[in-house]
Amino acid sequence: MAKRKIAVIGVGKIAQDQHLPVIDKSDDFELAATVSTRGLGHGDKPVFKTPAELYAAMPEISLVSICTPPNVRHQYVREALDAGKDVMMEKPPTTTISELDDLIAHARRLDRVLFQTWHSQYNAAVDRARDMVAKDGVKSVRIDWRESVRKWHPGQDWVWEPGGFGVCDPGINALSIFTKVMPFPVFVQESTLTFPANRQTPIDVQITFKSGQLHRPEMSAGFNWLEESGEIWTIRFETGTGDELKLEKGGTVLRVNGEVVLENPSEEYERIYERFAALLDAHQSDVDAAPLRLMSDVFLMGARVNGPDFEW
Ligand code: NAP
Numbered sequence: 001m002a003k004r005k006i007a008v009i010g011v012g013k014i015a016q017d018q019h020l021p022v023i024d025k026s027d028d029f030e031l032a033a034t035v036s037t038r039g040l041g042h043g044d045k046p047v048f049k050t051p052a053e054l055y056a057a058m059p060e061i062s063l064v065s066i067c068t069p070p071n072v073r074h075q076y077v078r079e080a081l082d083a084g085k086d087v088m089m090e091k092p093p094t095t096t097i098s099e100l101d102d103l104i105a106h107a108r109r110l111d112r113v114l115f116q117t118w119h120s121q122y123n124a125a126v127d128r129a130r131d132m133v134a135k136d137g138v139k140s141v142r143i144d145w146r147e148s149v150r151k152w153h154p155g156q157d158w159v160w161e162p163g164g165f166g167v168c169d170p171g172i173n174a175l176s177i178f179t180k181v182m183p184f185p186v187f188v189q190e191s192t193l194t195f196p197a198n199r200q201t202p203i204d205v206q207i208t209f210k211s212g213q214l215h216r217p218e219m220s221a222g223f224n225w226l227e228e229s230g231e232i233w234t235i236r237f238e239t240g241t242g243d244e245l246k247l248e249k250g251g252t253v254l255r256v257n258g259e260v261v262l263e264n265p266s267e268e269y270e271r272i273y274e275r276f277a278a279l280l281d282a283h284q285s286d287v288d289a290a291p292l293r294l295m296s297d298v299f300l301m302g303a304r305v306n307g308p309d310f311e312w
Contacts, residue, residue, distance in 0.1 A: 004280065005032035007054055007061050009076060010068035011040035013156070014090060018119075018269040019067055025270075028277035032061045051076060055083040062086060063280070069156075071163040074099040077114070081106050086113035088276050092172050092292055095163035104287050115276050116287040118176035122271035125254035125262045129237065129245050130181040132256075137240025138182065141209070143221035145174040146232040149203070155312060159201065165295075166201025170233075171223035172295050177235055177251050178221075179290040186211050186219060188297040196310035203310060207298055215240075 006029045008015050015034075020042050023031045033046045035054050041047035048054040054061065064080050065088040066073060074094050080087045087107070093116045094100045100116075107114035120126070147170055149159070158164045165172065178186070189210040193202040203226065209219035233250040246255040254262040279286055 003030035004028060004063055004277070005030050005061050006063040006065055007031075007033045007035060007058075008042070009035040009051055009054075009064055009066045009080075011036040011038070011042070012067060012069075013153075015067040019065055022269040022273055023065075026273050029063075029273055033058060051079055051083070055085075064088070066090060069158045069164065070095050071158065071161070074103060077103050078106060081110050081112050081114070084110075084112070086115075086280060088115045088117060088272075091116070091118050091176070092165060092169065092295070093287070093289075094292070095165075097289065097293060097296055100287070100289055100292060104285070104289075107285055112285075113279050113283060114285040114287055115279050116289075117272045118173070118180075118288060118291060119268040119272055120173040120177050120251045121180050121288075122268040122275070123251040123266070124264050125247055126177050126180060126251045128254050128262050129235075129247055130183075132243075132245055133181055133237055133239060134183050136243065138184075138217050138219075139215070139238040139240055139242075140217055141178070141182075141219040141238075142236045143174045143178060143207075144232050144234050144236075145171050145221070146224040146227035148228050148231075149225040149310075150228075150312065160196075160199040160310070162200050164201050166195075166199070167203055167205055167223045167225040168201070168295055168298065170225075171205060171221070172291050173250065174221065174223070174233070174235060175294050176288075176291040177247065179288075179294060181235075181237070184211055184213055186294070188294065188301045191298045191302045192305060193299070193302040194305040194307040196308060197306050198309040198311075202302075203307060205298065205302075 023029050035048045064085050066076050067090050070092045153159050186209045189208045191207045194204040195202050205223040207221040235247045237245040252266050
């Protein structure tokens with residue numbers, strides 16, 4: 001079968017690190033063009049300054065992958081759907097739940113495929129942890145998500161603007177694993193958000209979760225953006241039978257009682273594009289709003305602490 005032609009909109013860090021190289025290697029997709037406000041292309045493919053220019057010049061391109069920051073995603077996805085495109089969108093999908101609801105309804109109305117990617121969900125270790133937790137239950141959960149903003153978002157000022165999520169931009173990856181694995185609904189009990197005094201989004205977030213479960217599992221999370229010793233992206237589950245399941249390295253490694261039982265190379269974006277191909281074959285959308293909903297509640301429930309200024 002001929003490869004599907006797809007355009008990438010927004011040629012920033014994640015498009016360059018993951019989307020473009022994965023499309024280059026894909027059996028399902030072939031890059032047709034890029035849309036870049038800075039005029040960044042890929043190989044010899046055409047570059048357009050705006051999506052409207054792409055849609056006018058290459059109407060035959062029916063697929064787009066939107067890799068912009070979340071604060072402009074609603075507008076870009078709406079425009080793509082209106083132009084008759086099937087759409088893949090980076091995480092976090094939008095800045096608000098109402099925008100996401102609107103996109104879901106709009107895709108349905110226009111009978112287009114809309115795919116919301118949560119890349120951290122696409123790891124075999126996460127699936128294994130979910131199966132074990134479904135069988136044995138949960139006594140406690142601890143999420144630690146710490147990294148360096150200077151390493152992972154170099155110079156990206158949008159992360160500090162309203163709607164930029166701050167440390168909750170990586171933190172929502174943890175919540176996408178958490179909501180996928182948990183066998184019962186979880187809610188935010190309390191959260192404390194530390195904001196650099198000169199910025200609009202948090203640099204450190206501490207969360208306590210609750211559930212309606214009678215055995216009252218203890219569940220908490222800590223996100224921090226000033227970790228310079230390397231990434232700590234771990235989620236530890238204590239099961240109802242007393243085993244310790246530890247997802248490490250962003251969900252690519254699973255340890256059970258200290259022993260590594262599953263370790264996969266990170267192929268999250270390969271899996272994402274395979275999933276998009278399957279959704280297109282089935283003409284089916286896939287949008288999971290749960291991580292964004294929980295993160296919205298973190299902000300709604302948040303107590304504010306003022307921290308020191310942040311400078312790059
Ligand atoms: P980035 O480096 O800032 O790139 C975003 C790109 O979007 C910009 O370079 C720009 O590309 C385009 N853009 C269009 N409108 C924009 C606007 N109003 N403000 C800023 N950029 C605009 O960010 P990123 O790290 O690639 O992140 C993009 C999305 O991917 C975010 O939602 C992020 O959460 C997600 N993500 C990031 C990572 C990571 O490790 N950084 C990992 C997974 C997911 P042009 O100049 O080409 O138009």
